[in-house]
Amino acid sequence: MRLALLSLLKQKPLETITIAELCREATINRGTFYLHYKEVHEVFKEYLEVIVEDLKQSYEEPYYKTNYHIQNLEADMIKIFHHVKEYKDFYQIIFDERIPMMYYYLLFDTIRSFMKESIEGHFELDQSIQLDYLISYQTNAILGILIEWHRHGYATSIQELNQHLITILSINSPFEKY
Amino acid sequence: MRLALLSLLKQKPLETITIAELCREATINRGTFYLHYKEVHEVFKEYLEVIVEDLKQSYEEPYYKTNYHIQNLEADMIKIFHHVKEYKDFYQIIFDERIPMMYYYLLFDTIRSFMKESIEGHFELDQSIQLDYLISYQTNAILGILIEWHRHGYATSIQELNQHLITILSINSPFEKY
DNA sequence: ATTTTTATTGTACACGTGTTCAATATATAT
DNA sequence: ATATATATTGAACACGTGTACAATAAAAAT
Numbered sequence: 177m178r179l180a181l182l183s184l185l186k187q188k189p190l191e192t193i194t195i196a197e198l199c200r201e202a203t204i205n206r207g208t209f210y211l212h213y214k215e216v217h218e219v220f221k222e223y224l225e226v227i228v229e230d231l232k233q234s235y236e237e238p239y240y241k242t243n244y245h246i247q248n249l250e251a252d253m254i255k256i257f258h259h260v261k262e263y264k265d266f267y268q269i270i271f272d273e274r275i276p277m278m279y280y281y282l283l284f285d286t287i288r289s290f291m292k293e294s295i296e297g298h299f300e301l302d303q304s305i306q307l308d309y310l311i312s313y314q315t316n317a318i319l320g321i322l323i324e325w326h327r328h329g330y331a332t333s334i335q336e337l338n339q340h341l342i343t344i345l346s347i348n349s350p351f352e353k354y
Numbered sequence: 355m356r357l358a359l360l361s362l363l364k365q366k367p368l369e370t371i372t373i374a375e376l377c378r379e380a381t382i383n384r385g386t387f388y389l390h391y392k393e394v395h396e397v398f399k400e401y402l403e404v405i406v407e408d409l410k411q412s413y414e415e416p417y418y419k420t421n422y423h424i425q426n427l428e429a430d431m432i433k434i435f436h437h438v439k440e441y442k443d444f445y446q447i448i449f450d451e452r453i454p455m456m457y458y459y460l461l462f463d464t465i466r467s468f469m470k471e472s473i474e475g476h477f478e479l480d481q482s483i484q485l486d487y488l489i490s491y492q493t494n495a496i497l498g499i500l501i502e503w504h505r506h507g508y509a510t511s512i513q514e515l516n517q518h519l520i521t522i523l524s525i526n527s528p529f530e531k532y
Numbered sequence: 533a534t535t536t537t538t539a540t541t542g543t544a545c546a547c548g549t550g551t552t553c554a555a556t557a558t559a560t561a562t
Numbered sequence: 563a564t565a566t567a568t569a570t571t572g573a574a575c576a577c578g579t580g581t582a583c584a585a586t587a588a589a590a591a592t
Contacts, residue, residue, distance in 0.1 A: 278451040309518045316498025324490035
């Protein structure tokens, strides 16, 4: 099933792949599909789990390397842009205009939970609601860079992006305060 | 047409409204629909233009009030959260998991163009590509607050949100540098 | 008023959707 | 090996999609 989807994704965008088509490709009965999934997106979501797993590792790497002192971040510690470039084909799908928000939220929640851990574990929290907003602010800001990268057709080099992120974070760090 | 859509939106979510249904509601032929639109989203998008227009005014208000010196921002100058709450029903649709990214990007681009104007017009730019990333970072950060608000069911008060935004921006201002 | 242009309608078609149900196949247990 | 449970299949159904085309209606031009 997942193999059939990958095969079709090489030919046409996700949003144009129908359930009937997918079943023909996988030579299974359409009724059988409905016993396992409700829509094509659920198959894609399964595949995405692998990628999100890799994202987690890429994202937390600088936290390990700086021992959760993100102020000491160096450009070559950032691995998240490597990760996105490696799975570029998938991020192109996720950031596509026609694709439902669910995938974006999947990314958001993944990065957000890291952000939360790294802040809550190493800084004392004053008001937790306020923190929720701060974390979402910071999380989505990072995703803003990915959106911009996407719009530049992933042409900007990873080194440059790392440098931008460092610059932005240094101008603009909520961590100093805590 | 737009009226028919609004009427149906009171009964069921946007993603479940079919073209056939919309045409029945508006008592026009389905073929006629295809002469003007390609999908239900295009009708909704038309309606959104009104809201985006209001968003623009809400967003730029603090810039006028502080005469583009955003450092002097005061809580009661922020009107964007008033705006979102006023059109809460629509933002609930836009931030829905099943809805395509296109609406999110519409918001993103609207806010982004303001961010760009306000920065480019009042600060000297060094590298324009770097600036692109900074602007998208900042823009999406704001949208991160709206996502968080959405997830709290728009329960957080506007006053509190204004205060959060000020706090975040004061910790975290890219404008000081310029 | 009558022609010309443009918009809308009804009908049809091949395909997809989501569901149901009996029939068949496959796996698991005894 | 045989019975029992579980999975898959094929066929059918009412509905939606996108497209095509001739027929009719409405608007604009002469």
